[in-house]
Amino acid sequence: MKSMAIVVRDDSYDKILTPLAFAYLQAAEGVEVNMLFVNWAVRALTAAGAGAMKIQGDHADQDAWVREQVAKAGLPVEIYDIIKALKATGKVNLYACSLAAAIFDVNEENLIPEAEGIIGASWFLNEKAAPADHYQYF
Amino acid sequence: MNAIKITRTLDTSGKCCPMPMIETNMAIKALVSGDVLEIIATDPGTRNDIPSWCRRTGNTLLDSREDGKVYRYYVSKN
Numbered sequence: 001m002k003s004m005a006i007v008v009r010d011d012s013y014d015k016i017l018t019p020l021a022f023a024y025l026q027a028a029e030g031v032e033v034n035m036l037f038v039n040w041a042v043r044a045l046t047a048a049g050a051g052a053m054k055i056q057g058d059h060a061d062q063d064a065w066v067r068e069q070v071a072k073a074g075l076p077v078e079i080y081d082i083i084k085a086l087k088a089t090g091k092v093n094l095y096a097c098s099l100a101a102a103i104f105d106v107n108e109e110n111l112i113p114e115a116e117g118i119i120g121a122s123w124f125l126n127e128k129a130a131p132a133d134h135y136q137y138f
Numbered sequence: 139m140n141a142i143k144i145t146r147t148l149d150t151s152g153k154c155c156p157m158p159m160i161e162t163n164m165a166i167k168a169l170v171s172g173d174v175l176e177i178i179a180t181d182p183g184t185r186n187d188i189p190s191w192c193r194r195t196g197n198t199l200l201d202s203r204e205d206g207k208v209y210r211y212y213v214s215k216n
Binding site (some may be wrong): 022024025028029030046072073074075 | 150152153154155156157159160161163164191194195
């Protein structure tokens with residue numbers, strides 16, 4: 001595999017771990033990974049949003065326990081720190097969906113420097129997702 | 139095992155996916171062709187991940203061992 005595209009929708013702490021871990025795995029192996037953050041997940045590309053992610057729903061009361069388990073697994077506990085680790089591989093590109101950015105108040109000013117920018121979904125789907133060897137949606 | 143000369147040991151004990159594979163990728167990059175990386179792991183996922191990774195990357199899995207819940211892999215860099 002040479003390239004992979006991932007669309008991330010879920011913004012709860014536990015649910016965003018999987019796409020980030022998959023991206024980290026593939027990037028470590030030299031695969032180019034392009035990630036589009038849509039819906040609430042676009043806030044992961046802001047420092048405040050990444051820091052505010054929590055476990056939601058039925059497992060909300062297990063947030064602290066899950067973070068302890070993540071630390072034991074060896075991953076950075078904070079989402080922003082995981083994003084920084086992804087970028088450090090030099091193989092991961094992070095894009096904010098322009099629609100999601102408009103709805104969920106993400107802009108060029110609060111976008112983290114690790115993100116490539118705010119882009120149209122059409123561009124991502126045609127230029128990054130369609131040509132990718134593998135595509136995932138979370 | 140005495141015939142295998144280990145160049146470097148990577149101990150991932152206690153860590154889980156994705157970290158053993160990420161650290162294995164990083165460790166192998168620091169070696170030169172013919173060097174042998176010993177990987178110690180407790181993540182049972184490595185039993186599939188390491189052999190599969192070797193096949194994809196062209197590195198050679200010289201041997202692997204299980205001692206209870208501890209797994210050891212010996213990989214020669216391509």
